[in-house]
Amino acid sequence: MTPSLEAHGLTRRFGSFTALNSLDLTISGAKCVGFLGPNGAGKTTTLKLFTNMIYPSEGSCRINGIDVRTDRKRALADAGVLIESPEIYPSLTPNEALEMVADLRGVPASERRERIRTVLAEVKMEQWADQKVGRFSKGMKQRINIAATLVHDPEVLLLDEPSTGLDPRGMAEVRAIVRDLKQSRRLIFMSSHILSEVVDVCDEVALVDKGKLLFYDTLDNVTAKFAAGHGSVDVGLARPMSPEDVAGKIAPLAGVEKVLQLDPKRLRLRFQGGLDGQERLFDALAALRIGVISVAESESALEEVYLSQISRGD
Amino acid sequence: MATATADAVRVARTPPGSLEQVAKLTRYQLREFLRSRRFLALTAIIVAIGAILTTVVAYFRSDLTGLVTNNLAFYGSFWAGGANLVIVLAAVFFGGDAIAGEFQNKTGYFLMGLPVRRSTVYVAKYIAALLASIAMLGLYLAILLGNGAYYLHASALPWQLGVSLVLALVYLGAVLGATFLFSSLFKTSAYGFVLTAILFLFGFTLIGDLVTGLVKIEPWMVISYAESTIGSMFASPINWGLTGSVSRMTIGMGRGAITTTTYTSGIAEGVVIMFVYLVGTAAAGLALFESEEFT
CATH class of the missing domain: 3.30.70.980 (YebC, transcriptional regulation domain)
Structure with a gap:
């Protein structure tokens, strides 16, 4: 079976600072993996490398066996990505923004409306479907961002601190969404520094600090071992x-x-x-x-x- | 909360080809432009320019008989004079922060999560900005044609206006290409806006004048030099050539006399300059955008 995510010797340096140091990581199967680490540990750097938003100094990374550096389009075809709370064009409504995503991802027109309706329901934003995103709160925008990662029903989800900036209720709802997503046989790779979030929703955990991977194992094994x-x-x-x-x-x-x-x-x-x-x-x-x-x-x-x-x- | 796909068989989606993605993304980018405040603001500015033009011509029509009775003179003055300003304003408004804004506003992080090539995003944004700018140029032309129809009555539109319009569109393409290149240099919208505004509103003209005045050569390397072809179409005879024409004027007499030199681009020369800028800036801007990181 082709691993869903692979990093080989993945290194990223910013000048003399090494943000990620020779990361080797292979993740296969449907599960939720928490990517833990303190601020500045290299979590977001890793996710950005996996989406080719930044480029590696050394090493490579693959999604579903496809090198993201050489063919990001194919590599991201079956992945949903949420990194750094992105902004959607403010004049678009959630319906239009998700239609754009579905359109660019190749969701057939016959399924598009139903998929958009489904994902908006999943993030509890149906009643805002035709309002302009520019007027939304940060939490509402984040829900639309999550919906955008799901609209094509991807096999791999890369989520960078998805509950960041949300109020406690919003955080709980995001956790509930991620828990539900686990039911649908996909890999969720989620960075976080909120331990309760990881304990709540993740099956496995990878801990990174100062750009080095300290361990990657199941939550039970990690707690038992350490x-x-x-x-x-x-x-x-x-x-x-x-x-x-x-x-x-x-x-x-x-x-x-x-x-x-x-x-x-x-x-x-x-x-x-x-x-x-x-x-x-x-x-x-x-x-x-x-x-x-x-x-x-x-x-x-x-x-x-x-x-x-x-x-x-x- | 239920996940609709929980037990369904997942179907991997294949993204459309890059050309198709360009067309799709252009549509959404254009929608964003058309709904933006800047589109409204620029429309208001052009309507204001049109209103001033209409008022001035109406008020001074008795002094402007040479203009309001001769279609070549009318369009040569008002089209050639205004089109350049509209082009520069449209380029600044729609292209000034086209790329820089993707970084600053974080909309780029949304697009970069999708299976699209960076070149797709760049080209789609360029085409959308071009279409929005053409709409602005069209608005100005419509105001001008309205005035022309009133003053010149049944007088036929000069063919030179058609060629000049084509030249204006090529110039617009080149100016937007350069604007996108400058925008790709920054990750802050304001820098992109300011640089493009300064360069296109007077920077390039100043550089051209310095080249002409100090180095005494034809300023063919400056994009704004090619702009003169839009007006040259209404001159007689028309210089279709690959070299510009030169005119010298001496002010004063004796040792204190100053001679000024003015170059006017030949039509073919202007077109070559525009295309070189268009291709060169597109390649350089795209290469910059490809190399920039969403840190």
């Missing part, structure tokens, strides 16, 4: 729990290292013992009959990995 047998989960409860009960019932459970009560109905448990320890902990929680209604891997697990790896590079 947490050295330690894990962290957020537990949701149906009923409030008193601090005394937390101290008396949860803290003594086997494997539990630390308990943090986030609010009366939410706990964050740090435990040891890897996946076996996690299984034993869940069994013990169920046996306590304290009204556990959800258990999710804590954002802090990735956060700990992130901070440990980033600080290691300092």
Whole structure:
């Protein structure tokens, strides 16, 4: 199978500054990959190289096996791209802007209207379809930008911090959109520095810092590997729990290292013992009959990995 | 929220050929121009120029009998005089920030995410700017023809006006080519606007005058020199040649006398200059745009 995204020795220097240093990355299959890193790590540089907006100093990158430097038109034919919150010509309406995109991407005229209607519904902008984009807020424009990446139903999506600049509600909605997109068998390669976003929607994570790829693996493997047998989960409860009960019932459970009560109905448990320890902990929680209604891997697990790896590079 | 394509078989889309994409993108770019404030502003400026022309001719018609009774003199004066200004203004308005604006306004980031060649974007923007500029030239011509019809009545349109119009269109193409080149030098719209405005409104003329006055040679290397062919069509006899005509005028007498030299481009020479600029600036501008990065 041809990998969806490939980078080989991909390097980009701006004068004496190396923004990306010999990136080797191969991603195949339908999944969501979070491309994590602090500001200036090289995330946007990588995405711009993948779309030929900037050119590599060394190395190459391919989308669906096609070199973007030598044939960007074919390489981007089956990719949807959102980089740096672009602006749409202000006099166009969403319908017209998406029609332009569909037109240039070769979506047949017979399907165009239906596709545009569908993607506008996906980003909840149907009622604004005939208003001029120039009057939209940043969040509304970003939704149209996301719709534009989807109008041709691409196999690969390259999203550069898609929720940047949005209010909390807008961020949540963008996450919901990305989660839905995962259902439709495509590769989503999404840069972000928001860990909760990555934990929420991504299956795999690549961490880049100072232009170097630090690791690329599944989210579970990353947290398991770098947490050295330690894990962290957020537990949701149906009923409030008193601090005394937390101290008396949860803290003594086997494997539990630390308990943090986030609010009366939410706990964050740090435990040891890897996946076996996690299984034993869940069994013990169920046996306590304290009204556990959800258990999710804590954002802090990735956060700990992130901070440990980033600080290691300092 | 449902994703309509979740279980459907995905069909990979094949983008249209580059020529087809140029045609499609031109349509959207032209729509953007026609809806823009600058289109409205330039229309207002040309209507104002037309109104001034109409008023002046009407008011001074008794002093302008030589103009309002002779179609060659009428169009030679008002067409040749105004067309250049309209061309330069249209080029500045529609081409000044055509490329720089794609960087500054970030609309280029939207286009560059699409499977289109950079040359497609460049050519489509050029054609759209050319069409919008032709509309402006057409507006000015329409005002002029209206005046001509009133003063010259049934007098036939001189064939020279037709040739002059063709020359004006070629000149427009060359000026826009140069404007796009200057616009490609920058990533800030204002720089593109200012440079093109300065160069085309008086910069090139000044350079031409300096070349003529100081170096004493024909300023064939300056694009604005070719513009004189638009008016030369109404001269008699017409210089169709590949070399310009020269006229010298001496002011004063004795040692204090100053001789000024004026060159006027031959028609063929002007056309060659225009085409060289058109092709040269298009190639250079495109190469610049290809090499520029959306950092």
